[in-house]
Amino acid sequence: MALRGFTKSFARGLSYFPAVRTRWLKGIACLIPENALAICNLLIVGHIVNGVTAENAADRMTFEQVLVWTGVFVASMLASSALKFGMRWYITGASREFERIYRRDLFAHFMSLSPQDVAHIRTGDVMSRAVADIEAVRMLLGPSVMYVARAALLVPAVLVIMFMKDPIVASAMLVPFIGLALVVKVAAKPTQHWSTESAERLAELSTVAQESFSGIRVVKAFATEGIAGNDFKRMGQAFLHANVKLATLRGMTSATILTMKEVGVLIVLGIGGWRLVQGQLQLGDFLVFKECLDIALWPLIAIGWMLGLYTRARTGAERLDELFDLRPSVMEAGDALAPEHVTGDLEVRGLSFAWNDTPVLEDVSFHVPAGSTLGITGRTGCGKSTLVQLLSRQVEPPAGTVLLDGHDIRALSFDHLRRTMGVVPQDTFLFSETIRENIAFAGDHIGADDVETVAAIAQVDKDITDFPDGYEQLLGERGVTLSGGQRQRTAIARTLAADPPVLVLDDCLSAVDSVTERAILGGLRQRLQGRTAIIVSHRVAALSLADRIVVLDEGRVVEQGTHDELVAHGGLYADIEERQRIEEEIEAL
Ligand SMILES: Nc1ncnc2c1ncn2[C@@H]1O[C@H](COP(=O)(O)OP(=O)(O)O)[C@@H](O)[C@H]1O
Numbered sequence: 001m002a003l004r005g006f007t008k009s010f011a012r013g014l015s016y017f018p019a020v021r022t023r024w025l026k027g028i029a030c031l032i033p034e035n036a037l038a039i040c041n042l043l044i045v046g047h048i049v050n051g052v053t054a055e056n057a058a059d060r061m062t063f064e065q066v067l068v069w070t071g072v073f074v075a076s077m078l079a080s081s082a083l084k085f086g087m088r089w090y091i092t093g094a095s096r097e098f099e100r101i102y103r104r105d106l107f108a109h110f111m112s113l114s115p116q117d118v119a120h121i122r123t124g125d126v127m128s129r130a131v132a133d134i135e136a137v138r139m140l141l142g143p144s145v146m147y148v149a150r151a152a153l154l155v156p157a158v159l160v161i162m163f164m165k166d167p168i169v170a171s172a173m174l175v176p177f178i179g180l181a182l183v184v185k186v187a188a189k190p191t192q193h194w195s196t197e198s199a200e201r202l203a204e205l206s207t208v209a210q211e212s213f214s215g216i217r218v219v220k221a222f223a224t225e226g227i228a229g230n231d232f233k234r235m236g237q238a239f240l241h242a243n244v245k246l247a248t249l250r251g252m253t254s255a256t257i258l259t260m261k262e263v264g265v266l267i268v269l270g271i272g273g274w275r276l277v278q279g280q281l282q283l284g285d286f287l288v289f290k291e292c293l294d295i296a297l298w299p300l301i302a303i304g305w306m307l308g309l310y311t312r313a314r315t316g317a318e319r320l321d322e323l324f325d326l327r328p329s330v331m332e333a334g335d336a337l338a339p340e341h342v343t344g345d346l347e348v349r350g351l352s353f354a355w356n357d358t359p360v361l362e363d364v365s366f367h368v369p370a371g372s373t374l375g376i377t378g379r380t381g382c383g384k385s386t387l388v389q390l391l392s393r394q395v396e397p398p399a400g401t402v403l404l405d406g407h408d409i410r411a412l413s414f415d416h417l418r419r420t421m422g423v424v425p426q427d428t429f430l431f432s433e434t435i436r437e438n439i440a441f442a443g444d445h446i447g448a449d450d451v452e453t454v455a456a457i458a459q460v461d462k463d464i465t466d467f468p469d470g471y472e473q474l475l476g477e478r479g480v481t482l483s484g485g486q487r488q489r490t491a492i493a494r495t496l497a498a499d500p501p502v503l504v505l506d507d508c509l510s511a512v513d514s515v516t517e518r519a520i521l522g523g524l525r526q527r528l529q530g531r532t533a534i535i536v537s538h539r540v541a542a543l544s545l546a547d548r549i550v551v552l553d554e555g556r557v558v559e560q561g562t563h564d565e566l567v568a569h570g571g572l573y574a575d576i577e578e579r580q581r582i583e584e585e586i587e588a589l
């Protein structure tokens with residue numbers, strides 16, 4: 001039962017074992033002789049002391065013999081130190097390698113997921129799992145293996161030695177040994193409870209810190225520093241409480257352990273001394289008993305520590321499995337296509353879509369012939385961004401509803417699709433790197449000239465050259481050091497730099513004034529020559545480049561045609577157009 005629970009919880013961890021097996025086995029190969037030498041050293045010291053203090057002259061060691069045995073002792077010490085080093089090097093190394101593979105796979109797994117797959121997960125929580133939980137599993141499968149193996153080898157060995165030396169003293173020594181084991185056992189449960197508690201409080205604390213920090217603008221805007229501060233204070237208290245409990249327990253445990261050890265010393269002195277005076281025990285053996293206690297002490301404590309660690313690691317492994325269990329909702333087809341020739345003909349056929357059972361799009365169909373520009377407009381919330389995510393396959397469209405050059409996009413390889421279709425999303429995200437690196441994000445093949453050309457088309461070049469470091473300006477996290485409009489224009493430049501045959505712009509001029517908007521559209525006109533483009537905007541003026549326009553309302557295509565046709569038709573488009581034109585005229589006054 002217990003074993004099945006273990007293999008189930010640690011299935012993933014165990015599957016990494018083959019990768020670190022060689023290193024791990026080398027560690028164990030050092031561990032066994034190292035323990036044997038530890039026992040030898042103990043016996044050699046006893047032997048020397050027995051030799052020099054022997055009562056009858058015939059048994060007494062000569063000076064040369066003492067020298068030889070001391071030499072043996074030193075050699076054995078050196079060898080055991082070297083082996084101890086090897087053991088730690090290999091076993092800790094194996095556990096670090098294990099940790100690296102685990103974390104690498106977790107990262108790769110996350111990269112395979114789509115935004116909506118992880119929408120319900122908090123960054124702070126993922127961070128704490130990726131750091132603390134992996135560390136807990138590593139500790140269990142690495143260092144604790146080492147300590148348990150040591151304990152399993154050393155404790156029986158010293159018990160055998162003690163009983164061979166003197167069964168009476170050895171029996172009395174069982175008292176501190178059993179006492180130690182009991183202390184360790186009793187302390188294990190509360191220690192494990194409070195260390196889990198401490199880890200959870202820390203995760204909570206980091207989540208709040210991370211969110212308050214990322215959302216600092218909102219916190220400031222609503223003057224809720226006090227509330228955030230109070231939450232933080234309360235969680236800090238809880239974390240402190242768990243840690244104080246833990247420290248108290250650890251302090252009490254180690255004090256009791258030391259007392260047990262002193263009891264052991266007392267027994268060696270009392271009962272051992274009595275046996276010594278009786279002539280049943282030699283002085284060297286007296287020393288051996290004391291050493292046996294020292295040697296066995298550590299592994300016993302380590303077993304207790306491991307018992308505490310076990311539950312922590314198990315919870316950690318299960319928490320990590322929860323992340324690994326997230327299935328990507330968009331997956332590459334097994335025999336994904338990557339057609340060599342791309343014309344850029346895009347068709348949407350009878351596309352309906354619902355977000356968690358709330359219908360957003362219904363029976364949407366349109367055709368964008370290769371090289372033409374389609375405008376999509378409609379009121380906010382009518383489903384434009386959802387449509388963009390579907391036709392670029394950031395969200396999975398139903399089979400056969402989105403076709404690129406006649407192929408269902410679900411049959412195309414990710415690489416092909418991403419290279420063919422460039423999307424400027426409505427919400428831009430910039431990395432905290434230089435602005436040049438942000439624009440050249442799509443690949444190393446983008447040169448300095450390309451970056452400057454696309455920055456000029458996106459009308460962000462003047463802003464950039466005005467920065468103290470120009471193109472080498474480092475951006476703050478998520479690009480916070482830029483204005484909303486600058487961020488949008490940088491994002492446009494980034495997509496243009498990738499030079500995709502099909503370009504999709506999702507309401508990405510919303511934070512740009514109308515003069516700049518016109519300049520960007522002017523630059524795009526040239527760039528779009530021979531390319532397929534979809535320009536999505538809730539503002540009609542941004543659609544001047546479009547050959548045809550699709551008007552969405554409540555998820556349905558309500559009108560389709562050229563700008564002039566739609567205005568003449570006098571429907572929703574004409575309405576929106578008129579209202580926005582009047583708004584602009586009023587603004588211009
Ligand atoms: N990731 C999502 N999960 C659930 N609902 C969503 C998600 N994204 C958008 N929606 C919902 O879909 C509807 C259409 O939104 P959206 O496509 O962003 O509209 P638009 O871009 O036209 O303003 C809205 O009611 C919105 O609440």
Ligand SMILES: [Mg+2]
Pocket residue numbers: 384385386426507
């Ligand atoms: Mg939108």
